[in-house]
Amino acid sequence: MPKDHAIIVRVAALLLLLLTAGFAAEPRRVEVYAPQSSYQVDILVREGVDYVGLTDLLEPLGRVESRVEGKKLKLTFNGAEAEFEDGKRQFRARGVSGDLPSKFLLVDGRGYIPAAVTARLLTRVSDQPAEFHANPRRLFVGGVQFRYTAELRHSPSRLVLAFPAPVNPSTLIERGRVRLLFRREPLVSNGTDYVSYGDPFLASTTFAETSDGAEFVASTLQQATVSMGDGGRTITILAGSAAAPAAGNPAEQPQASSPAAHAAHARPFVILDAAHGGSETGAIFSPTLQEKAINLALAKRLQKELETRGIPVVLTRIADNLLTWDQRAVSANTSHASLYIALHASTSGHGVRLYTAMIPTLQPGQSSRSFLPWELAQSPFLPQSNIAATALAAECNSASLPVRTSSAPLRPLNSVTVAAVAVEVAPLGSSADELSAAEYQQKVVNALATAIVSLRSKLEAGQ
Amino acid sequence: MISRKLQFMVAALVIAILGMGFYLVHLKRKAESIGSGPAPQALVAPVSGPAEQMTLYLASDDDYGLRPTTISSPLPGDPGERGRLTLHTLITRYLQKNSEHPLGAGADVHDVFLPDPASAVVNLNAALVDSHRSGIEVEQLTVFSMVRTLKAQLPALTRVRFLVDGKSRETLAGHADLSGWMDVAMVTDACRDLK
Numbered sequence A: 001m002p003k004d005h006a007i008i009v010r011v012a013a014l015l016l017l018l019l020t021a022g023f024a025a026e027p028r029r030v031e032v033y034a035p036q037s038s039y040q041v042d043i044l045v046r047e048g049v050d051y052v053g054l055t056d057l058l059e060p061l062g063r064v065e066s067r068v069e070g071k072k073l074k075l076t077f078n079g080a081e082a083e084f085e086d087g088k089r090q091f092r093a094r095g096v097s098g099d100l101p102s103k104f105l106l107v108d109g110r111g112y113i114p115a116a117v118t119a120r121l122l123t124r125v126s127d128q129p130a131e132f133h134a135n136p137r138r139l140f141v142g143g144v145q146f147r148y149t150a151e152l153r154h155s156p157s158r159l160v161l162a163f164p165a166p167v168n169p170s171t172l173i174e175r176g177r178v179r180l181l182f183r184r185e186p187l188v189s190n191g192t193d194y195v196s197y198g199d200p201f202l203a204s205t206t207f208a209e210t211s212d213g214a215e216f217v218a219s220t221l222q223q224a225t226v227s228m229g230d231g232g233r234t235i236t237i238l239a240g241s242a243a244a245p246a247a248g249n250p251a252e253q254p255q256a257s258s259p260a261a262h263a264a265h266a267r268p269f270v271i272l273d274a275a276h277g278g279s280e281t282g283a284i285f286s287p288t289l290q291e292k293a294i295n296l297a298l299a300k301r302l303q304k305e306l307e308t309r310g311i312p313v314v315l316t317r318i319a320d321n322l323l324t325w326d327q328r329a330v331s332a333n334t335s336h337a338s339l340y341i342a343l344h345a346s347t348s349g350h351g352v353r354l355y356t357a358m359i360p361t362l363q364p365g366q367s368s369r370s371f372l373p374w375e376l377a378q379s380p381f382l383p384q385s386n387i388a389a390t391a392l393a394a395e396c397n398s399a400s401l402p403v404r405t406s407s408a409p410l411r412p413l414n415s416v417t418v419a420a421v422a423v424e425v426a427p428l429g430s431s432a433d434e435l436s437a438a439e440y441q442q443k444v445v446n447a448l449a450t451a452i453v454s455l456r457s458k459l460e461a462g463q
Numbered sequence B: 001m002i003s004r005k006l007q008f009m010v011a012a013l014v015i016a017i018l019g020m021g022f023y024l025v026h027l028k029r030k031a032e033s034i035g036s037g038p039a040p041q042a043l044v045a046p047v048s049g050p051a052e053q054m055t056l057y058l059a060s061d062d063d064y065g066l067r068p069t070t071i072s073s074p075l076p077g078d079p080g081e082r083g084r085l086t087l088h089t090l091i092t093r094y095l096q097k098n099s100e101h102p103l104g105a106g107a108d109v110h111d112v113f114l115p116d117p118a119s120a121v122v123n124l125n126a127a128l129v130d131s132h133r134s135g136i137e138v139e140q141l142t143v144f145s146m147v148r149t150l151k152a153q154l155p156a157l158t159r160v161r162f163l164v165d166g167k168s169r170e171t172l173a174g175h176a177d178l179s180g181w182m183d184v185a186m187v188t189d190a191c192r193d194l195k
């Protein structure tokens, strides 16, 4: 018996060793999407910084030559010259000097640059636009990234996703969930990463960029199937089952008990925009607390609260990714929502501040249909924005939250073509910790949600 | 043989020289420390001529207000120089220890340029922007206080534009939009909600 014991212990130890070795060896890579090809570059971690090899990065994109002279690495890429020095942050590319965020590394005659700087460097040496998404570690070269559109159609209920280029995602259909994973496609956010449909078939959809690729998940309330069309340019998620017997058990299907299902309209009423994200942190409250995270927490909490009250919601972002001001405005303007709420947080002052766009209202006689520049697109909607701000302020007041309202030069409010209000939440006391406290967040969110529910009849009637 | 008296005199001279040296170093340090601290009002306005009323709209973080404060100061006739001096005086107030709306060390305005009497281009330094606290309200207060202070000294002004080290910036510190011209009347209007 003791002998058996020893064997079991040894086998277990061996398994454990293999398992840990497996985890330790889990490769971290940058996925590069370029017009010529998609490829992966291994990451080397030094002093907590992610590095990538220069040659690995550039070779698939063009002709690379490099030579080491002492501590210097001289490199030619498609005729453009660049020079780096081991341990130094300064470099030169095409005769212009620049700074790396961390020092350049020369390891065994190979040059390594911080992953965060890959996009900037590529633009410098190749004149091609490049974009690096830090969290999912995805690098897009030459403007290859593309976005999708999603449209819910009826009888029968189906969600149609359209892409500008053929796609071939791996598909996983589970009970209540359809997951599409785009590993090779340079698919990026279209600015509405969470959409609640409140439809008897489709509850909501989410989109996120991960290190495995782009992931689209549809939460369904009935059995679903997936079909491809238009040479891979459309994907339809529809009610029903390809395998007939599976659909034969209605007891298996979750009933429409989800709060979202109570919503009468498929059209979202409000688009929630958690401000900042990715490399754009917003205010930094402490080494571990940044505004972008508080904004996202507030947006998700408000989304939940609104959905339990039967209000369909769209979120611009559900993860820590960067969206430009214009992307946020475009999302709001194409979401078919009636109200746009941006969420910010601050440790300066106390309570809740509400802002509308600081632009002129349309003069009498000026038609709202006449052409307006993008920076003034909000102008005809300012009266609705003021109605929204007033309602939000009243509910904050009722909840004994100090509140004030003003107009501010704040993007993207001026380019949003529905009622638009930015909310800045500050603590009641002087501690930044209050901003991350669930109790305080919920108090603010309850007041906002009550106001938003009351606004529904007012704003939707005006459309 | 050197006499005892001579030895004593040499020693006394050496001590005196060292003492004066230390005193000189002390004086130099004192002068430098005055130069590096927030400049006192007298140094802010090296303009001769009769003193005029200068109105500063001082922001206060705690009560979310813009308080008009009038001081007496010689003002240059040139509108650009007038604008620069006014904003410099305002910013200097924000750099003082007990400021109700603190700005980061080194914050200042390079110059104010008026392409026409109704338009002012304010060229801020990078220190002001880079060290600015991030938030809608704090940034709004800085911008509004500068626009209203300028307008008080340059009544013909209808619009203001901000540059940083001569270049345009998207935002002050992530929020207040600095990308285009700011309408002075609209700023005044928005300030009605402030105290």
Ligand SMILES: [Zn+2]
Binding pocket: A275, A276, A282, A283, A291, A343, A344, A345, B135, B136, B174, B175
């Ligand atoms: Zn913010």
